[in-house]
Amino acid sequence: MKTKLLALAAVAAMSLGTVATAAALKVGVAAEPYPPFTVPDASGKWSGWEVDILDAICADQKLDCVITPTAWDGIIPALTGGQIDLILSSMSITDARKKVIDFSDKYYETPASLATAKDATFGITADALAGKVIGVETSSTNEAYARKFFAAKSTIKVYPTADEATQDLAAGRVDAVVGDEMALQGFLATDQGKACCKQTVLPYDKETLGDGIGAGFRKSDTALRDQFNKGIADIRANGTYDTISKKYFDFNIYGE
Secondary structure, eight states: OOOOEEOOOOHHHHHTTOOOOOSEEEEEEESSOBTTTBEEOTTSOEESHHHHHHHHHHHHTTOOEEEEEEOGGGHHHHHHTTSOSEEOSSOBOOHHHHTTOEEOOOOBOOOEEEEEETTOOOOSSTTTTTTOEEEEETTSHHHHHHHHHTTTTSEEEEESSHHHHHHHHHTTSSSEEEEEHHHHHHHHTSHHHHHHEEEEEOOOOHHHHOSSBOOEEOTTOHHHHHHHHHHHHHHHHSSHHHHHHHTTOSSOSSOO
16 A cells, blocks of 8 residues: 555654654554455455545655554454554444543444345344344444344344355345444445345444544554544545545545
């Protein structure tokens, strides 16, 4: 990818609110295809809306980024343990996560959605899904949503990645998948998705889905977080955010 992220300056520089050149910072991205947000090719090069947004923020702030694929269920421990320096991987800003890490300002938002087979006739209520097997990605807000609203009457089947959940839906091994609406749209736009499945947006629940999507930072890295926020504000103000988004979406991904 075209950008790399500069590391924060030494502790003394951080105390002055500055960011100086050092070793490249590692940007943690879930090590799985998540179209249209983050998609690796066979050579390991990443593309997608979120990668383009990262490039734009880093260019605006004269930062240098290196994408570092990281298992989703270990991505927060990787951040707090120093294996990566920030998370940019469609992570919802939730109260539970804010106890452990800090977040940037929101850079997009997405509701949860229920994907089913095209010929499914059941609805989206707990009663309608009684006895069904529902696939979710582990350690995700969608898992929390499914457990809160459906676990009493349905079986929740957890997968290491969202892609594995949708593959099992296409194969008929689960009855439904709870996932991010826009990520599921990416799956439904594929030949496999078009042939097999449909989705219905679920009622929004702030407790499980949070306050939009933000980049994650160690609580000590306030200078980097603030600089990242400046980058988000700048690309939204100068039109870069909208130009990138229009390549991928025909609606306002940022939300209100």
